[in-house]
Amino acid sequence: KQEVTQIPAALSVPEGENLVLNCSFTDSAIYNLQWFRQDPGKGLTSLLLIQSSQREQTSGRLNASLDKSSGRSTLYIAASQPGDSATYLCAVSLLGSGGYNKLIFGAGTRLAVHP
Amino acid sequence: DGGITQSPKYLFRKEGQNVTLSCEQNLNHDAMYWYRQDPGQGLRLIYYSQIVNDFQKGDIAEGYSVSREKKESFPLTVTSAQKNPTAFYLCASSISARQRDTQYFGPGTRLTVL
Numbered sequence: 756k757q758e759v760t761q762i763p764a765a766l767s768v769p770e771g772e773n774l775v776l777n778c779s780f781t782d783s784a785i786y787n788l789q790w791f792r793q794d795p796g797k798g799l800t801s802l803l804l805i806q807s808s809q810r811e812q813t814s815g816r817l818n819a820s821l822d823k824s825s826g827r828s829t830l831y832i833a834a835s836q837p838g839d840s841a842t843y844l845c846a847v848s849l850l851g852s853g854g855y856n857k858l859i860f861g862a863g864t865r866l867a868v869h870p
Numbered sequence: 871d872g873g874i875t876q877s878p879k880y881l882f883r884k885e886g887q888n889v890t891l892s893c894e895q896n897l898n899h900d901a902m903y904w905y906r907q908d909p910g911q912g913l914r915l916i917y918y919s920q921i922v923n924d925f926q927k928g929d930i931a932e933g934y935s936v937s938r939e940k941k942e943s944f945p946l947t948v949t950s951a952q953k954n955p956t957a958f959y960l961c962a963s964s965i966s967a968r969q970r971d972t973q974y975f976g977p978g979t980r981l982t983v984l
Contacts, residue, residue, distance in 0.1 A: 759912065764910075786969040786970075787969070789972075791975075796958075796978070796980065797977055797978065798874075798876075798960055798975040798976050798977045798978050799913075799960065799962075799975040800975075801972060801974075804972065844912065844913075846912075846913075848969055850969060853918075853920075853926045853967075854967070855901070855918055855920060855926075855967035855968075856901075856964065856967055856968060856969045856970075856971065856973070857915065858913070858915070858973065859912070860912030860913040860914075861912050862910055862911050862912050863912070
């Protein structure tokens with residue numbers, strides 16, 4: 756059974772720091788891995804999607820890496836800003852038993868960036 | 871504007887009541903999904919639908935029901951059989967249910983049992 760774990764559960768940093776969020780998964784047979792952002796009481800916004808054949812993806816100050824063999828992904832946020840404060844969720848994509856795109860989510864890392 | 875809308879934003883239910891959460895999308899997506907989110911846990915799939923008039927149970931379907939009579943609508947009913955319904959409910963859609971198609975999420979409905 757695929758399980759996704761995110762460490763740390765919460766993180767508080769001063770503005771300007773570079774930081775790393777971690778995601779691990781137990782079964783390497785994934786199709787892709789996705790990082791989402793969730794603001795309090797809101798839906799999910801996709802940040803980066805890494806296909807299983809890729810090693811990393813970049814978007815602005817965000818960089819996500821994937822090591823499928825070791826079951827790990829990291830989300831690197833450069834020069835953090837208070838606007839980055841949110842919960843960051845990691846999800847892996849599997850083939851569900853009904854032949855659909857099944858996403859397995861981690862519990863998230865709650866990030867607070869203070870001025 | 872294209873997107874996914876969910877209503878209401880907040881919903882309160884008394885013990886023993888059925889309630890229905892609305893999800894509408896104007897993205898012309900074939901596939902739609904319902905997830906439940908509890909504090910400190912990841913999202914869990916309740917039901918999904920790959921096409922109109924078809925839907926399948928996800929990992930935690932007990933106490934829930936859905937219908938898919940129109941392509942743009944996928945309402946979720948939380949029945950009285952769901953013993954712990956207080957949670958944040960998220961609807962999503964994708965072009966199809968194939969693995970290469972990204973899921974897009976709505977803003978969510980917070981359900982509280984009084």
